[in-house]
Amino acid sequence: MKKIMLLTLAGCVLSSAMAWLIVPAEAQEHVNNAAKEKEFRIERSMPKEAIACIQCHKTENPGLFVDWTHSRHASANITCYDCHKADSTDPDVSTKHYKQYERSDNPFGTKEYRTPISGVVTPKDCSRCHPDEAKQYNLSKHANTLEIIWKIDPWLNNGMNSEMERQSGCYYCHGTILTMKDGEIDPATWPNVGVGRVNLDGSKGSCTSCHTRHRFSVMEARKPEACGQCHLGPDHPQIEIYTESKHGDIYNTFGDEFNFNAAPGTWTPGVDYRTPTCAACHMSGAGTVMTTHDVTERLSWETQAPKTVRPSDFAAFPAKTNWQVERDKMKTICLQCHGNKWVDDHYTKLDKVVAEYNDVYYTPAKAMLDNLYAKKLLDPVKFFDENIEVEFYELWHHEGRRARMGTAMMAPDYAWWHGFYECKKRFNNFMKDSNELIDSNTKEFVFPSYPNATGNTEKPKVLFP
Numbered sequence: 001m002k003k004i005m006l007l008t009l010a011g012c013v014l015s016s017a018m019a020w021l022i023v024p025a026e027a028q029e030h031v032n033n034a035a036k037e038k039e040f041r042i043e044r045s046m047p048k049e050a051i052a053c054i055q056c057h058k059t060e061n062p063g064l065f066v067d068w069t070h071s072r073h074a075s076a077n078i079t080c081y082d083c084h085k086a087d088s089t090d091p092d093v094s095t096k097h098y099k100q101y102e103r104s105d106n107p108f109g110t111k112e113y114r115t116p117i118s119g120v121v122t123p124k125d126c127s128r129c130h131p132d133e134a135k136q137y138n139l140s141k142h143a144n145t146l147e148i149i150w151k152i153d154p155w156l157n158n159g160m161n162s163e164m165e166r167q168s169g170c171y172y173c174h175g176t177i178l179t180m181k182d183g184e185i186d187p188a189t190w191p192n193v194g195v196g197r198v199n200l201d202g203s204k205g206s207c208t209s210c211h212t213r214h215r216f217s218v219m220e221a222r223k224p225e226a227c228g229q230c231h232l233g234p235d236h237p238q239i240e241i242y243t244e245s246k247h248g249d250i251y252n253t254f255g256d257e258f259n260f261n262a263a264p265g266t267w268t269p270g271v272d273y274r275t276p277t278c279a280a281c282h283m284s285g286a287g288t289v290m291t292t293h294d295v296t297e298r299l300s301w302e303t304q305a306p307k308t309v310r311p312s313d314f315a316a317f318p319a320k321t322n323w324q325v326e327r328d329k330m331k332t333i334c335l336q337c338h339g340n341k342w343v344d345d346h347y348t349k350l351d352k353v354v355a356e357y358n359d360v361y362y363t364p365a366k367a368m369l370d371n372l373y374a375k376k377l378l379d380p381v382k383f384f385d386e387n388i389e390v391e392f393y394e395l396w397h398h399e400g401r402r403a404r405m406g407t408a409m410m411a412p413d414y415a416w417w418h419g420f421y422e423c424k425k426r427f428n429n430f431m432k433d434s435n436e437l438i439d440s441n442t443k444e445f446v447f448p449s450y451p452n453a454t455g456n457t458e459k460p461k462v463l464f465p
Helices: 002-021 025-032 048-060 062-069 080-084 096-102 131-139 145-152 163-174 218-222 224-228 238-244 246-257 278-282 323-334 340-374 387-408 412-440
Strands: none
Touching: 048 062, 048 080, 145 163, 218 224, 218 278, 224 238, 224 278, 238 246, 238 387, 238 412, 278 323, 323 340, 340 387, 340 412, 387 412
């Protein structure tokens, strides 16, 4: 009896004790979901100036700070200080930033942490850790695109658009020439992350065109949307062409299954992705082809030029490449997923399209334009102030590009309806109007009040000394 009572008492005590340990379901859920503050650990190896940068920007620019904490840079202990630190004699040092070290409301706003800072991070800065990428990029059309358009673009050379139209449009993708004003970057040239931006340290370009601040993601640059920021619209609709193609269809359907976070140099077709993006074809490595940041590589035609030529024959920027060697590289990329006959036949078709565009549309239209100038029926002083000039320009710059690019990237609607179909309409109207001028010996009508034709026509001395 005594034993039974002791067991009963022990059971009561144990039950009472367990009752204290049992948490009601609602309370337990609250415990599991209790928010924890996300913290970024300050590494002891960081210099005090870097710690100051992080702690200050954490408060002043929380979005910037959080973006950086998710980057590979942060994981590798690469801080604001490593990228933005400058020499006090550098031309792009921010004098305004020095005022951050005179603050009384911030424990890091003292002279102890003062260091010269440049707001602009250039390819030369990035080359400290990424020398090969910077060298390759410097050889590309991307890095030199501002020089290219100043050589061939009639909008700039004839002053047919305003400086503000250039700043808000053309230069946003092609890049500005950075200058300083009152110790800060001139707002007429900033903000800008154009691929051909001319920086104050003499370098060209901006890595953040594709790897946006402050995560600098390889994943982002591998996706077609990165290229689609600039490669879109009536004159170079690569993102629209890609979306129409089978490649784009597969990407849109299965892209969420791709491993875009593979380490640099290891992104592999058939393993990490099952269809190429822009980067996969033009930059990423595959098979025996090495990764490159020179997008001029692997091209066998300049399909954006008025008359299609080999890259080495493109007068505005002759590539130091052999088109056959580069075509073989691109074929190697294609052969990761396609058979030899598929790839060879695709290039056979592209070559024939190029020949037809050059011979049937561009060459006779250019001969007619030259004839009109020779007969003084067109005014050669400015371009775009006469309708026939606009018709000729859009024949190659709009429809002609779409026909060639649509074929190269396997988008039939752009090759035909947005391309050659429109080429025919434009060509016929151009020839009809031109012949009427010749038959009547009448000069073309000049638009007397062409709007905003106020742009500076002097070539930039930094590009053309």
